Amino acid sequence: MEQSSMFERSVPEPLANRLRPRTLDEYIGQKHLVGEGKVLRRLIESDSVSSMIFWGPPGVGKTTLARIIAGRTRSRFVDFSAVTSGIKEIRSVMEEADRARLYGERTILFVDEIHRFNKAQQDAFLPYVEKGSIILIGATTENPSFEVNSALLSRCKVFVLKALEPEDILLLLRRALTSENGFGDRRVEISEDMLSQIARFSNGDARTALSTLEMAVLNGDMEGDRVIVTPQTLEQVTSKKSLLYDKKGEEHYNLISALHKSMRNSDPDAAVYWLARMLESGEDPMYIARRVVRFAAEDVGLADPRALELAVAVSQACHLIGVPECTVHLTQAVVYLSLAPKSNAMEAAYNAAREDALRQLDEPVPLQIRNAPTRLMKELDYGKGYQYAHDYQEKMTAMQCLPESLKDREYYRPGDQGLEPRFAERLRSIKEWKKQKRGG
Numbered sequence: 001m002e003q004s005s006m007f008e009r010s011v012p013e014p015l016a017n018r019l020r021p022r023t024l025d026e027y028i029g030q031k032h033l034v035g036e037g038k039v040l041r042r043l044i045e046s047d048s049v050s051s052m053i054f055w056g057p058p059g060v061g062k063t064t065l066a067r068i069i070a071g072r073t074r075s076r077f078v079d080f081s082a083v084t085s086g087i088k089e090i091r092s093v094m095e096e097a098d099r100a101r102l103y104g105e106r107t108i109l110f111v112d113e114i115h116r117f118n119k120a121q122q123d124a125f126l127p128y129v130e131k132g133s134i135i136l137i138g139a140t141t142e143n144p145s146f147e148v149n150s151a152l153l154s155r156c157k158v159f160v161l162k163a164l165e166p167e168d169i170l171l172l173l174r175r176a177l178t179s180e181n182g183f184g185d186r187r188v189e190i191s192e193d194m195l196s197q198i199a200r201f202s203n204g205d206a207r208t209a210l211s212t213l214e215m216a217v218l219n220g221d222m223e224g225d226r227v228i229v230t231p232q233t234l235e236q237v238t239s240k241k242s243l244l245y246d247k248k249g250e251e252h253y254n255l256i257s258a259l260h261k262s263m264r265n266s267d268p269d270a271a272v273y274w275l276a277r278m279l280e281s282g283e284d285p286m287y288i289a290r291r292v293v294r295f296a297a298e299d300v301g302l303a304d305p306r307a308l309e310l311a312v313a314v315s316q317a318c319h320l321i322g323v324p325e326c327t328v329h330l331t332q333a334v335v336y337l338s339l340a341p342k343s344n345a346m347e348a349a350y351n352a353a354r355e356d357a358l359r360q361l362d363e364p365v366p367l368q369i370r371n372a373p374t375r376l377m378k379e380l381d382y383g384k385g386y387q388y389a390h391d392y393q394e395k396m397t398a399m400q401c402l403p404e405s406l407k408d409r410e411y412y413r414p415g416d417q418g419l420e421p422r423f424a425e426r427l428r429s430i431k432e433w434k435k436q437k438r439g440g
Contacts, residue, residue: 056163062112077107080110170199255274
């Protein structure tokens with residue numbers, strides 16, 4: 001008699017898999033795409049999908065939508081992973097799709113993480129998409145404009161999926177507690193406040209939210225037939241304290257204000273603390289990166305021109321690797337900007353120019369610096385008197401570029417920190433030279 005192996009015991013599916021919606025009515029979120037009467041819903045319900053790309057962050061329902069299409073379509077549905085497949089597998093599937101087309105059968109090919117395919121692999125799809133052998137549905141967390149070949153992308157409709165709202169996550173968590181596929185057969189006691197904490201912790205990712213709930217329940221306290229989830233259990237599961245934070249509320253703006261003002265006040269310790277508060281509360285690192293880029297010009301500017309280069313590089317690093325790895329890049333940026341010399345001359349210059357621009361929106365551009373691409377414009381003196389700076393030894397001229405009513409107006413007033421005194425001296429010498437030329 002055969003002996004059973006311990007490895008043959010069935011391992012329960014993760015909660016996120018057990019609760020995966022199978023119909024559009026069960027699907028949560030993305031109302032802009034699958035709400036009543038919306039375009040993607042109509043395509044799915046009429047079984048008339050064309051090649052498309054689902055672009056969105058992790059855990060928002062890209063694969064689930066593909067599986068819903070699989071359940072409704074009258075086509076062959078092939079699930080393909082960019083992580084485990086190469087060109088050999090692609091060609092094999094494509095040839096099979098070609099044969100199926102000869103018998104009038106469509107093939108829908110779902111490619112998860114399509115951005116992981118290189119150019120040659122993506123090119124392998126193109127002829128089959130063009131001749132209609134397959135309908136391609138790709139899913140990606142990366143911007144398809146950069147990660148999907150332009151020829152392939154031009155033949156696909158891109159649908160942008162958004163991070164789930166906390167209300168969507170809460171609905172999903174409550175469903176998990178009552179569904180027979182979830183914890184409906186147990187008496188789980190967990191407060192609404194803790195469910196809200198899980199929703200905030202998940203940062204719009206349904207898979208993260210359900211996995212967190214599952215771990216909290218499995219580690220909960222057993223009392224008879226009840227499972228009690230305590231705040232201590234949840235904190236252990238998330239490895240995070242319940243910090244006061246609401247990404248849409250007042251505290252969100254309080255914390256980014258604290259970070260900005262700490263950097264402005266050259267306090268790197270405070271800046272790193274407020275950075276950690278935001279990141280550990282689930283803030284999107286790209287939001288912080290955008291604020292850091294703004295700060296580099298608004299509060300440092302030409303006092304240290306490299307500050308903006310660093311801030312942009314950090315923003316790109318955050319986009320490439322995400323959390324938690326990018327925390328060190330953001331730390332480097334906020335410490336550098338805290339220690340950098342400060343100047344608000346860029347913001348002050350723009351605000352001063354903006355005031356004049358709004359008051360004089362109808363002020364004509366001086367004729368000498370107008371473009372004159374046509375003969376008529378030249379006859380109307382467009383460009384007359386223009387002096388091409390590169391034709392002159394000093395690489396500048398005394399030509400007036402402001403409207404007459406704003407002649408000699410000054411907007412940029414350099415500060416005295418860092419490198420800005422060098423720019424101030426350069427500006428002073430330029431203005432002195434132009435003044436002498438105009439006087440002569």
